[in-house]
Amino acid sequence: MNEQTPHAPSRRQALGAAAAVGAGLGAGALGGPSAGTAEAAVPAPASAPAGTVAAPSRRGATMAGVPFERRSTVRVGIVGFGNRGGSMIGHFLSLPGVRVTAVCDPVRDKAARASAKVTAAGQPAPALYTNGENDYEKLCARSDVDLVYVATPWDSHFAIARAAMLNGKHVGVECPVAMRLDELWDLVDLSEQTRRHCMQLENCCYGRNEMRVLRMAHAGKFGRLLHGAGAYNHDLRGLLFSPTYYEGPWRRLWHTRMRGDLYPNHGFGPVATYMDVNRGDRAVSISSFGTPALGLAEYREANVASGDPSWKESYTGSDRTISLVQTARGRVIRLEHDVSTPHPYSRVNSLGGTRGVFEDYPARVYIEPDHQDDRWGDFSAYAAEFDHWLWKDHANPPGAHGGMDYLMVYRLMQCMRLGLTPDFDVYDAAVWTAPLPLSDASIKAKGAPQEIPDFTRGEWAAARSGVDSVKPA
Template identity: 75%
Template sequence: MHDENATPVPDDSTDTTAEGQSRRAVLRTAGLAGAGLGVGAFTGGTARADAPEAAAAAVDAAPARKGDTMIGVPFQRRSTVRVGIIGLGNRGGSMIDLFLAIPGVRVVALCDPVKEKTAAAAKKVTTAGQPAPATYTKGDHDYENLCKRGDIDFVYVATPWDFHFDMAKSAMLNGKHVGVECPIALQLDQLWELVDLSERTRRHCVQLENCCYGKNEMRVLRMAHAGKFGDLLHGAGAYNHDLRGLMFDPDYYEGPWRRLWHTRLRGDLYPNHGFGPVANYMDVNRGDRVTHISSFGTPALGLAQYRKENMPSGDPSWKETYIESDRTISLVQTAKGRVIRLEHDVSTPHPYSRVNSLGGTRGVFEDYPERIYIEPDHTNDEWGDFSKYAAEFDHWLWKEHANPPGGHGGMDYIMIFRLMQTMQLGLVPDFDVYDAATWTSPVPLSHLSIKAKGAPQAIPDFTRGLWKKARPGVDSEKPKG
């Protein structure tokens, strides 16, 4: 994630455990790697599809619904939203400031095994004039006690990826709505379990995808819905961000958990930032759906080269073998025949880019740098000025919050403000568990496709057929109350 108007700042939504917990997390996931992560580990036992026809058939074979759909289900209206935060590292430690900046939001409880981080976050709460929060610092599973509290409405999870699934489950099983940083889980069976659990508990489980609330992304979304691009044909999104130095920095991530995922998966480890906005442009799960994905990966050379040039011979990283493709490129097909290109590259030197492109029968937008060409506004094969569309098409959230606080150009604040607003007013959230599962599904499926030399992999229809009905999403109307 990135503030387009500043030097790229990695977010990586995922930080935050104590040294002890980091070591245990590493041992836990390293044990899986040592045992050999076969196809079933990342598909939940689903066999790969060797052709688009087989992929489509596999998508239709969705498990039976465990409860009524969560599509269109509003939050219960509440004047005050009581929040519990799990994970207080780089991401959680900064996002707490945004929760505290929103009227009608109270931070009730905090959890992180690093007591110093929990204490620092608790001080922010009292400095903001709120009562001292309860704190949970007793090891790996103390978050379960936070989730059991009766005075929490919403649990926010900002921990290493390994824990996202278990923490989301715990929150819902204890009657809490939950928002999780990217990715929401790492295996297909886990994604299905979160969908089923959301339906059964009647609690929302959302992927906190801040890039869907970027100023450019929301402007493009409204232009697409207004027909400015004509009939939509293709889009692209990416997470291309040079993280080599941070992944080898012992002080940035607590333990090597982020780097170790490059020893386990070959596919797109972080698709959500690029996929979510483009899926919104194309109304995925709201009139269209993604059906299958084909992925290709380059050799994995970048991290090993960086290690050779920068790390001492005795560093533990020398025991690691990297298999994660330096750059993955995936092509995603939709039911309406549209194509989405996804890219992931955090292992080679290059400027930050989420690509963020959309094309249709009347023209195209491309980001990084932002430029647009649509008929009849532009002629002579010359890019136009995207800023000229701001007055007409900027989302009401950006007009109401012209200079939002927080990182990544303000989209973090816009996301949290809007989520808390939907809870306070009793509205349907802008995206739901079906979107979370869809946006994260390229993690396991791109890995399988690369192993199968690009063979298409079925993307499940997590809505179980309800994608055919148009419905609102991030392109929301300003509430009246």
């Protein structure tokens, strides 16, 4: 979607919504895992972070474990056709039992190109919504849409997800699902009240390495889990200053507003899944630190003409943020974010326990008794036994990012058609996104720990299935 220079994000002002449920506040008692879990509980830190408050009262039943309604055809409305939405529509169109019935983007040419893809796939022409930034509201109100897929600039994610659920639609949102803690709580409450799923579409959870490590972890290959790490370290300097890649400067401008981890989901999602966060463990606090903001200004000086509007911008976002997340069972997760300095791409993606460790980029593993003499082992040797059934069924999935985009869409559509519980729910979306505002607060407080709310309101202690589910018959 098109976006001019954004104001400080406040979705309630834009929508005229109800009063905030506690902007910027953490929530919930720390608690421990339920009796009978595979690993003994490790006590949570003795002192909770400052500012601990009770979770808002639940106004609807939990959405944990709630299946979709079974349907023969999933009707999808797509909002946003920049780089992400334009590339993802093909995956929806490639699957049987899926129809794209409506598309929305204020840039009419982008919506028209999306419509042409729909008709080229042999489907009826979708309804077009191109009348300004808020035309998504009409798409969400349609009776022939079951799922709203959101691929717009970050600042609009919350508003569109909210409109979708209020109109009785399930919604899948690209990262991050929202930008503020009060918005995350609102999405949790709305999902519970409307009985609609609100999902963070975290494609990295469907990566082949990530899914293999997940199955190995759940099989006990790493022993009792102790630590993990994830990151989004991706040199985006050229794209952030490109006049054509993004629709306006919206993504770069976030580096003028916040110092924290702007994109925690790609790193946090897979590691949280390995550790059964929200399914037997939970993230309780985060401490973050950030470097000076130098990279974007230096790149601009070397590569951008002096008359460019970007020269009016002052960058305050840390070039690299490093965060430590503590879980209720005493585990530690390290998160990193760096899009402003030169370096090879890495999501870090590591997991360690009492029997061994996996590290990615490059993929390597050391597990006792399989390996010895402090020498890394061949991770591919575990493919036959531990590759996820999604990867066994789709050995060479199409599309970008090594095929994980396709598998994410395939699996979501499968769950909706068969009436299965989604692999990830609104609680996962909220927890994976919470480091965004909380890391900013921690860095500004010189690393002081910030509480990660218990968005599940106590449901996290119960073990339940997720993406490591059994292949449907």
